Amino acid sequence: MALILGLSSAACSATSRMGDAEVQLKDGQPCFYLSAKDVERDPAARLQAIAVSDTSTQPMATVWWVMFDTDPAVPQSGASCYAYGNTPPAAKSAPQVPLQNGKVYSVFLNVRPSDKSDPTRGYSVRFCLAGEGPARRLVPMESWRSGTCH
Numbered sequence: 001m002a003l004i005l006g007l008s009s010a011a012c013s014a015t016s017r018m019g020d021a022e023v024q025l026k027d028g029q030p031c032f033y034l035s036a037k038d039v040e041r042d043p044a045a046r047l048q049a050i051a052v053s054d055t056s057t058q059p060m061a062t063v064w065w066v067m068f069d070t071d072p073a074v075p076q077s078g079a080s081c082y083a084y085g086n087t088p089p090a091a092k093s094a095p096q097v098p099l100q101n102g103k104v105y106s107v108f109l110n111v112r113p114s115d116k117s118d119p120t121r122g123y124s125v126r127f128c129l130a131g132e133g134p135a136r137r138l139v140p141m142e143s144w145r146s147g148t149c150h
Contacts, residue, residue, distance in 0.1 A: 021109045021123035024081065028136055030099070031081040032107050034123055039077075044114035050082060054097075055104045055126070063105070066093040104128045 019038055023030050032050055039045075049067045053060040066082070069090035082088075085096035099105065109123040128139045 017119040019123040021125040029083045031083045033081045046112045049110040063097040
């Protein structure tokens with residue numbers, strides 16, 4: 001986990017830029033990816049890691065992380081949707097903590113751009129969940145009231 005935090009910290013240095021990630025539900029689990037605009041801008045960018053944190057705790061608690069294999073023969077595309085808790089072959093991850101409705105989660109995607117002059121090293125998104133079973137839904141940031149999810 002220290003490596004993930006180090007990657008997150010490195011991505012926030014003065015010469016780096018943060019972009020916006022996207023999240024959607026896939027089979028009832030949040031799924032994380034880069035926007036179509038960012039993928040079009042750099043289709044060869046490689047996803048290196050994902051970290052999901054619970055923002056309701058101080059300090060924030062990491063509830064799951066995954067680090068992808070750095071073998072160039074096994075690229076992890078930022079265009080692909082990576083579901084919470086799903087660890088692809090040759091990746092390393094922490095056991096996932098079940099996500100709870102009403103909590104706000106922050107996600108960080110660590111990316112290696114194909115163009116070394118591109119300062120974007122990471123992408124982030126925040127979300128919360130509401131409802132159960134088929135009624136489960138993501139609540140977008142604009143719908144949050146006082147830091148809670150309804």
